[in-house]
Amino acid sequence: MQALDLASAAPFDRVEWFTLLEEEGGLRPFIALAAEGSHAAALPLMQQGGTLVPLANWYSFLWRPLATPGANQPALLEAIARDLSTKNSRMVLWPLPDEDRSATMLAAAFRAAGWVVIRQECDTNHILRLSGRSYQAYLASRPGPLRTTLKRKAKKLEVEIHSAFDPAAWGAYQEIYSASWKPAEGKPAMLRRFAEQEGAAGRLRLGIARHEGRPLAAQFWTVEAGTAFIHKLAHVEEAVPLSAGTVLTAALFERVIDTDQVEIVDFGTGNDPYKNMWMEETRKRYRLECLRPGNPACWPRLVRAGLRKLLRRN
Template identity: 65%
Template sequence: MRTTLKRKAKKVDVELLTRFDANAWAEYEAVYENSWKPEEGDPDLLRAFAEQEGAAGRVRLAIGRHEGIAVAAQFWTVEDGIAYIHKLAHLEEHKALSAGTTLSAALFEHVMDTDKVQLIDFGTGNDPYKRDWMEEDRPRYRIDCLDPRQPKAWPALAKRIVTSLAPRSP
């Protein structure tokens, strides 16, 4: 990771904002929209959240540009000593620049050195890139409580039954 940063960070200009900026948000949305990521569920809600967090001084928005074009973007927030990584994306056609890695490094440095966070939360999911950054894996568990007497629980119960009957791959 360090050698990647040494070689490639010079090719990516990083803008790191600690307030909401409509122009930077538009770049973030454009990168996300054109990335490999699935379509955002409710972009208006996410923007409203970012605006609110920006007004409170908790937003950390980073845009990575190559030759003036936004090629990667990350949206984090910081609160009560914890940095939360909400969304990150890059353009596949610029993957070789490692702009996402460069942005992550800049944000990690900022939240640790300036914001003095004690924890960086990548959220849920087991994406391989997360292991590159973390010293410790903190599993999350979910408990579903389904009442078989309630008809609205039947589809979820049926799915679990069918899944349990299916053969597992080795």
């Protein structure tokens, strides 16, 4: 995996991320690798029962194959799929993007290696594509009620945005999160270490909104390769009348658009209605179930998949 420690397009592609999943998330990696000369491709996986699944958790926006620049990905992925057929009879891979053809390439590689592949949509990714707009141009395109809220409430709040890790700011984030409507943080030590790493690399954008000194809303973003990723957001109940979450979101949008000059803002997965206020596009995420037809344990799933296909045709 160290050979694949490349400049990435997302936090979830880096070796550091998989190391965090192992060391702080308690996951055990199973790395499938194929190489040809100086090029390589890899699938970061783990065992879940008798099934191979992505090395990922609920913090991951996406999961996809990794490869060195210039690698013949279709051939290398097929080699991985053939090798895995001697070790496992079932794999379930998600959430796969396909704007970069990850889902299509993987499905083709596993089919060519003799697997039966069932492809389904499993989630939606909300994004904003700036297309050269400034923050003010973007804001002018937002719904009227949102612009009115920002005009009325922004002056009542103090907003700070940290691009380096600050323990006091992180403490405020944790205080807000634990007092919010959100469920308890799954892996707080992992998230803090991720924030520390992103801060050290200059990619962190941690926003805190306060009213009269009291922290009311917090958001954890990162910026990388022209994309701003919105990882976590939370606010306390007292923040609602002041629209602290909305004001903080707008401040972070202004920062990443005008200062960081990102091309895309990525709001992760999930069809939460509030995302439509800020985002303008959606991208599908896919699930591939890969089965070895010669293994009797896979036959019931293959029969069910065949029946579903027949029913859809009728």
